[in-house]
Amino acid sequence: MVDELDARIIEIFSSDPKMSVLEASRTLEVARATVQARLDRLTARGVVTGWGPHLSAEGIGYPVRAYCSLAIHQDSGHDAVAEALSGVPEVLELHTVSGEFDLLACVVARSNADLQRVLDAVIATGTVVRSSTVVVLNSLIPPRALPLVRSAAGEGRP
Known part of the structure; x- marks a missing residue:
């Protein structure tokens, strides 16, 4: 606490x-x-x-952000997929998740057309069976943790 x-x-x-x-x-x-x-x-x-x-992908020239749900080859294992995807610099985050897909990746690209190159690079690792991608149109609440700190300290509680 x-x-x-x-x-x-x-x-x-x-x-x-x-x-x-x-x-x-x-x-x-x-x-x-x-x-x-x-x-x-x-x-x-x-x-x-x-x-x-704190770095901004947009400021570096990658204004397109997308989240990719990934189904992986089950015999590969999560660690092998993570290692393979760590070689794709546009993959900013990778999480194991529950549900229909195995992993959730946050990726960035220079443009919508460049996003196809990034997705192709993810698939080219040979560890992903299929993917489903959603593109972020606008970020209404940026990544943050301070409200959690305030709440944990009792300041944000009713």
């Missing part, structure tokens, strides 16, 4: 990842050692997973 101070620490570093621990401690009005210990604990527990730059 995260408490209110954890949530405030996460929020302040999410808004300014370059902020120093000392500056954060002054802003939050808590000891520097407290902020550092909380960050260390949040990292060790897997709540905070990194501090790198």
